[in-house]
Amino acid sequence: MTSCDYPNFKTHFSGLLEQAARAIISADTVLRIELTRTKQASHGDYSCNLAMQLAKSLHKNPREVAGLLIAALPASPHLEKVEVAGAGFINLFLTHAAKQQCVYQVLQGKAAYGHGGFGQGKKIQVEFVSANPTGPLHVGHGRGAAYGASLANVLSAAGFNVSREFYVNDAGRQMDILTLSTWLRYLELNDIHIPFPQNAYQGSYVRTMAQLIFQAHTNRYVHQPALLLDGLPAQVLETVVSTDEHLDILIANAKKILGQDYAYFHNFVLTEQLGDCRNDLMEFGVEFDVWFSEQSLYDNGAVARTMQLLEDKKYLYEQDGAIWFRSTDFGDEKDRVVQRENGQFTYFASDIAYHLNKFERGFDQVINIWGADHHGYIPRVKGALQALELDPSKLEIALVQFAVLYRDGKKAPMSTRSGEFVTLRELREEVGKDAARFFYVMRKSDQHLDFDLDLAKSQSNENPVYYVQYAHARVCSVLAQWDGQVDELNSADTTILTNPLELALLQKLIDFPDTVEMAAREYSPHLIAFYLRELASEFHSYYNSTRFLVAEIPLQNARLALIAAIRQVLINGLTLLGVNAPDKM
RNA sequence: GUGCCCGUAGCUCAAUCGGAUAGAGCACCAGCCUUCUAAGCUGGGGGUUACAGGUUCGAUUCCUGUCGGGCACGCCA
CATH class of the missing domain: 3.30.1360.70 (Arginyl tRNA synthetase N-terminal domain)
Structure with a gap:
């Protein structure tokens, strides 16, 4: 057929x-x-x-x-x-025949079963994670990574031409703060102790980077640290409380003192953190087609050009020494600064240039996956698109709520600056990639996720991913004990499959392509996770009620064809979620 | 204070742009391994979908209000 x-x-x-x-x-x-x-x-x-x-x-x-x-x-x-x-x-x-024939569709379709043409080959970009390279990814980033990667897979399966992109914030003030933090730790290793600002990066990875530089270069970057405190009020030496102004002065002084060497530090910490991030994500099964540098938008003049466009259209004005964008013209609560009093462009300025760049690349649809705490940022970005006469409906912003961690039944603190956080790497090492990937997409992405670390670490059967993987392993076990080749099952007579459990399973297999399409349409990969649980559940019931390896060969082949098809769909679904399907457990 | 999101079983969550008797998992209770992996299965109890109105053939879903929770309201990113 x-x-x-x-x-x-x-x-x-x-x-x-x-x-x-x-x-x-x-x-x-x-x-x-x-x-x-x-x-x-x-x-x-x-x-x-x-x-x-x-x-x-x-x-x-x-x-x-x-x-x-x-x-x-x-x-x-x-x-x-x-x-x-x-x-x-x-x-x-x-008809029963319509259901029974589905087995052949699955067995012949193999990895492609479930894929469809809903997306019509349209170009769609999914930008996700895009974490500041200022420290390790934490479990909040992990959710965005799992959601984005699964969504991209689902969209691809549904027939979209998908590009996965990571926007690297390598140009901002946060990078300067990390650079400063690393230099301060480096100075400490050279026995020069300057009070470490409370709002600088406290994490131990900063000390690690300082250590690496110290080991390679000893005191080469010490220069004149005393000048670092130029322009600071005397009392900051006496207190741990520090302000943004305090940091800005330190950063400016560090740039002055280090000169060319500042770029070395900046580049070192960027390379180090980005490399770490990339490895972390790769081990999480998350890969990108494009790593897009924010700095490149400055280097090639895109930011300046974009600002000029807005200026030409009269959407910019000067006030209090800064340049503002009239986002209130497009429904935002207030106008937004694009260029600070000190001449620095804001993150928003380069972000407008970035979105213009995205649209110039000709995507039919652009999806930004953001943490839900950024929802207030949406009106100004959409407004900027309108100002540039771009179609805001082509930009979909999918908000992902942060995962709230629970340890010993209590909320675990999570703050990048304070250094108190559970990293994605720790989570992976403790619960495994598969459990983490599945766990993250078990919930609708715009809902809060209560992540019970103790439960996730317990490696018990409470992890739902085991339930689905176990179904797959059981099919493998049965087929291994049967001394035939799966390809032989293409000629099995599936009209024998008529009991209610079998008919329900056949219908479930038919549902898979529709589920993939729905997940793509709704940007909801969690539907795949729910589908897999249901399919696994029906299979486990079937397994417990029916023996597959029986003497009657036509009956045996029909049942084996069905479970082989189930196995294929389990694999296809798990693959969309970035979860392995082990043969044995 | 203003804006956005949320409130469903004891707990964590589903419910296909409004559909039929609101479903799973965990937990709890009672059963099932000399037979393809018990990380499994079968059965059971558990609900005024926060509350009060409205819209219509029909509302967990849409509208209004109240209560409760989260997030955002930078010349940070």
């Missing part, structure tokens, strides 16, 4: 219902055919509420409309029967 003989049933039945509807309504009526999978077997396999939608405009009751629609419904070889039920639902029943 070829794929054109075997349709997507949702699409197939939607088409039939549309034809039926056209026969009883006027041509200009807008139709929205909604076909949903039923929850109860007695309601058939697919259900449609079209009759209820049309009842009002036709001045007939919904059940009567449903009757008319069914009467006008073209015949289909895949349709066992159609019924009117409840308030006017049209319930469609698939």
Whole structure:
């Protein structure tokens, strides 16, 4: 059987219902055919509420409309029967043959089963993580990484041409603070002790970087540290409290004192942190097509050009020595500074240039995955796009709530600056990549995630990923004990598969491509995780109720074909989530 | 204070742009291994979907208000 003989049933039945509807309504009526999978077997396999939608405009009751629609419904070889039920639902029943043939679709489709053409090859960019390279990734970044990577996989499977991008904030003040922090720690190693500002980077990795530089260069970068405190009020030496101004003075002094060597420190810490980040993500199964440098937007003049564009369109003005963008023209609460009094561009300025650059690259859709704490930033970015006469609807911003950590039943503190945080690397080492990846996408991304570290570390069966992986391992075990090749199962007679458990499993396999499409449409990879749990659950029930390796060869082959197909779909789904499917557990 | 998000079983969460009797997991109770992996299965109890109104054939979903929680309100990124 070829794929054109075997349709997507949702699409197939939607088409039939549309034809039926056209026969009883006027041509200009807008139709929205909604076909949903039923929850109860007695309601058939697919259900449609079209009759209820049309009842009002036709001045007939919904059940009567449903009757008319069914009467006008073209015949289909895949349709066992159609019924009117409840308030006017049209319930469609698939033939057993249609379900049974799905096994061949899966076994022949292999890794491609579930992939579809919903995306029509459109170019879509997913930008995610984009963490400041100022320290290790923590578990909050981990969620964005897991969500973004899974979403990108899902979109790709659904037929989009996906580009995964990491925006490297290598130009900002935070990098200067990290550079300063590292130099201060380096000076300490040379027995020069300058009070370490409270709001500088406290993490031990800063000392580690200082150590590396010290080991390679001893006191080469000591210079004149006494000048570092120039311009600082005397009392800062007496107190640990430090302000932004304090840091800015230290940074400016450090640049002056170090001269060319400042660039060495800056480059060293950037390279070190970015490399660490990249390795961390790679080990987490998260890879990017593009690492986009913020600094490059300054180096190639993009920021200046973008500011000039806004200036030409009269969206910029000067006040209090700074340059402001009129974001209130586009619904923002207040106008925003793009160039500070000291001449420095803000993060927002380069971000406008970055988004202009994204649009110039010709994506049909751009998705930014941000931590939910950045939601207030959305209106100004969308406003900037409008100011540049770009279509804001092409930019989708998916907010990911931070994971809230619990340790010993209490919230664990998480702050990059204070150094009190659980890193993504620690999490991976403790619970494993698979559990972490699955755990992260078990919840809808815009919901808070309570991450119980003790539970996640427990390596017990409470980790839901084991349940799905175990189903896969069980199929592998059975097939290993059978002395045949899976390819032989393509000729199995699946019409023997008629018990309710088997029919439900067959329907579940049919659902997979629809689930992938839905996950892509809704930017919701968690649907894949839920689907996999359900498929695994139905398989485990089947496993416990039915013996596969039986004497009757046709029956055995039919059952083995089914579980081989289940295994394939488990693999395909787990792959979308970046989770391994081990043969043995 | 203003804006955005959220409130579903004891706990953590689903519920396909408004659909049929609101579903899972964990926890709890009772069962199932001389048979392909018990990291499994079967059965059971558990709900006024925060609260009060509104919209309609139908509301966990949309609107208004109240209460409770989170986040954001920088010339940080």
